[in-house]
Amino acid sequence: METQADAQADGTSIGDWTSCAADPGYRAAVLDLLGALAYGELSAFERLAEDAKLAPGLPDKAALARMASAEFQHYQLLHDRLVEVGADPTEVMTPFVEPLESFHRMTAPADWLEGLVKAYVGDAIATDFYREVAVRLDDDTRDLVLRVMSDTGHAQFAVDRVRQAIEENPRVGGRLALWGRRLMGEALSQAQRVVAERDALSNLLVGGAVQGFDLVEVGKMFNRITEAHTKRMAVLGLAS
């Protein structure tokens, strides 16, 4: 028998928001997801604006400010959607403030290049995760998630700057490779904490709301995200 998850992998739909949100567990899980995503965007805005101050010149500063501004536009879309479905944005974001701030405290970049690598790696891990989850969502929520996960131009910018820096001074590569491993470790640690604390969200991930998705699948998903991270570090010219 074909499960819902199989059906989705085939490109079919579990329905729109109105029909799916009739299930309170599903609604709670999606609000968690959108809350995490919204605070993530607000936090990305702050982090990129902070990195802009470290920029070695005006064009780089403006480029970072442009990306920060794009993250804020994404935040606004999520905020407006939360209001539209009758949720309080502050309330749904609050549980994710502390885990994200912990992550940022543990991984404060020491310079411009560490900031670039962090933004690149952090965005990519988040994008991979949300794209994995997106296939298990109703059509309306999935469209929104994919839209706010669209590239803000940061990836290519970071790759260009980091590769150039390593070319000029190969020793930089060793330091940044170590930094990349630390980022991945902290990101996984905070993600595990969130999953452990948020029942509705975990249920969405382990098959509470949608059939056919179990803990083995969650493990495989984290493996895929780690593999993608390894490939991205190689693109930066770094061993992961």
Next chain:
Amino acid sequence: METQADAQADGTSIGDWTSCAADPGYRAAVLDLLGALAYGELSAFERLAEDAKLAPGLPDKAALARMASAEFQHYQLLHDRLVEVGADPTEVMTPFVEPLESFHRMTAPADWLEGLVKAYVGDAIATDFYREVAVRLDDDTRDLVLRVMSDTGHAQFAVDRVRQAIEENPRVGGRLALWGRRLMGEALSQAQRVVAERDALSNLLVGGAVQGFDLVEVGKMFNRITEAHTKRMAVLGLAS
């Protein structure tokens, strides 16, 4: 005989960019003006993003991030215009980096309320100044300047928050009144420095490019801006 400045005060035009920019002095003055404005917007973005970190809660943080993002959109318009007229944005912004950064160093807000008052007062002084100058500009440049000087919603936000804080604790008013005076003093001091160092810009202000605008008029303009500042401080509930 009617001077050009009189004509403009009547709402008539000195012509479009193409005809006015044939005069190299006028072109240099406008590039200075747009460069100062562009770096001002980029700097406002950074300052508001910085203030967002001091926000007492998520809604206030998001409100500041929204304003920072609006300032960045204004920067982008100015940047694109500079490229359009064949100027290098970095080159025309560079002379204004140090005066603006000096201003920010001398007036680093100690808390959320000082940040709000600074953004409110600083934006308002800049807006008054550029609106005064705008009437002496060609149609294309004037339209752009007025567009990027449009309210980003910051003023009402700051007024509401500051008045509420003073209501809750009247002693806050004395401290912020002092702060407002210091901001105005530093702003005038940096503005004088810029005018002294930038010949083309000063010529635009004292009638080099446009007739009928002399040093007495510049003095009157600074008086009008100071008077407007006094009224704004009163709106905040502060003695200036």
